[in-house]
Amino acid sequence: GAGVSQSPRYKVAKRGQDVALRCDPISGHVSLFWYQQALGQGPEFLTYFQNEAQLDKSGLPSDRFFAERPEGSVSTLKIQRTQQEDSAVYLCASSFGQGSYNEQFFGPGTRLTVL
Amino acid sequence: EDQVTQSPEALRLQEGESSSLNCSYTVSGLRGLFWYRQDPGKGPEFLFTLYSAGEEKEKERLKATLTKKESFLHITAPKPEDSATYLCAVCNAGNNRKLIWGLGTSLAVNP
Numbered sequence: 001g002a003g004v005s006q007s008p009r010y011k012v013a014k015r016g017q018d019v020a021l022r023c024d025p026i027s028g029h030v031s032l033f034w035y036q037q038a039l040g041q042g043p044e045f046l047t048y049f050q051n052e053a054q055l056d057k058s059g060l061p062s063d064r065f066f067a068e069r070p071e072g073s074v075s076t077l078k079i080q081r082t083q084q085e086d087s088a089v090y091l092c093a094s095s096f097g098q099g100s101y102n103e104q105f106f107g108p109g110t111r112l113t114v115l
Numbered sequence: 116e117d118q119v120t121q122s123p124e125a126l127r128l129q130e131g132e133s134s135s136l137n138c139s140y141t142v143s144g145l146r147g148l149f150w151y152r153q154d155p156g157k158g159p160e161f162l163f164t165l166y167s168a169g170e171e172k173e174k175e176r177l178k179a180t181l182t183k184k185e186s187f188l189h190i191t192a193p194k195p196e197d198s199a200t201y202l203c204a205v206c207n208a209g210n211n212r213k214l215i216w217g218l219g220t221s222l223a224v225n226p
Contacts, residue, residue: 004158033213042119042202042216043159056212091158099211101147106158 002026004107006092012113013082021077021110025094032075033104034067035091043091049075050098082114117142121203121217128193128224136188136220138203146208148186150179153200153219162188162201193224 005024013019025032031050035043036059045059051072060067064083069075079086089111093104120139128134140148147166151159163172165181172179176197178189188201200221204214 040218042204042218043214044216045213048212056210059213093158100206100214101164101211103161103164104159104214106160108156108158 004092004094004105006090006107006110008110009108010111010113012115014115015082015084017082018078018080019082019112021079021090021092021112023075023077023092023094023107025073025075025092026096026105027073029094029096029105030098031095031100031102031104032069033093033095033100034075034077035093036061037089037091037109039088046077046090048100079112082112084114087112087114117205117207117215119203119205119215119217121201121220123220124218125221126223128190128222130194130224130226131192133189133191133193135190136201136222138186138188138217139184140186140203140205140215141184142205142207142215144208146206146211148181149204149206149214150186150188151202151204153202159202190222193222195224195226198222198224 034046037043048056049069064080066078089109091109093106095102150162153159163179168183200219202219204216
C-alpha cells in the first residue's frame with residue numbers, strides 16, 4: 001500500500017507569508033506526528049495527534065505554528081508570518097498504535113525555505 | 116532532562132570494515148529505544164526497537180544492543196549501500212507521546 005505522503009515537497013516563501021504543509025498518513029493509522037529537522041540535526045518533535053485529537057503540542061516553537069487533523073486522517077501544519085528561522089525540513093510520521101513506542105512511518109518531508 | 120547523545124558524528128569505513136555506532140541516553144524511565152536510518156532527501160526509516168537492557172536485535176548486517184545507559188549499532192562487513200545517517204531516539208515511559216532524538220551518525224562506506 002501507499003506510504004506517508006507530504007505536499008508540497010519544496011516550498012519557498014517570502015518572510016511574512018503564511019504557508020500550509022499537508023500530510024497524508026497511512027490509512028488506518030491512529031497516531032500522527034509532526035517534526036522539524038534542521039540541516040545536520042535529528043528530528044525535533046512538534047506535535048502529536050491521536051485520531052483527531054491533538055494530545056501534545058509542546059514542541060510547537062511559537063503561536064505562529066498551528067496544526068490540525070479534523071477528520072483523523074489528513075493533517076495540515078500551518079505557519080503564519082514565516083520567519084527565516086522557520087527554514088527547515090518538516091517531517092510527518094504516522095503509526096498504527098497510540099503513542100510513540102510503536103514503529104513510525106515517515107513521509108519524505110517538505111523542505112521550507114524562507115527568504 | 117531526557118537526552119540522547121550519538122557518537123561519532125561522522126564515520127568513514129572501507130567496505131568490509133566492521134564498526135559500531137554509539138547512542139548514550141539519559142531518561143527517567145525508558146519505554147523504548149529506537150534506531151532509524153535516514154538517506155539524503157528522505158524521511159527516517161525504522162530499523163529496530165529495543166525495550167530492556169540485554170536485548171539484542173539483528174537485521175542483515177546490522178545488530179543493535181541495549182544496556183541501561185547506552186545502545187550500540189554494530190555494522191558487520193558493511194557495503195556502500197549502508198551509507199546513510201543513523202538516528203537513535205528514546206521514548207520516556209512517563210510521556211509516551213514524543214520521541215527524544217539524537218543528532219545522528221553520518222556513515223560513509225567506501226567501495
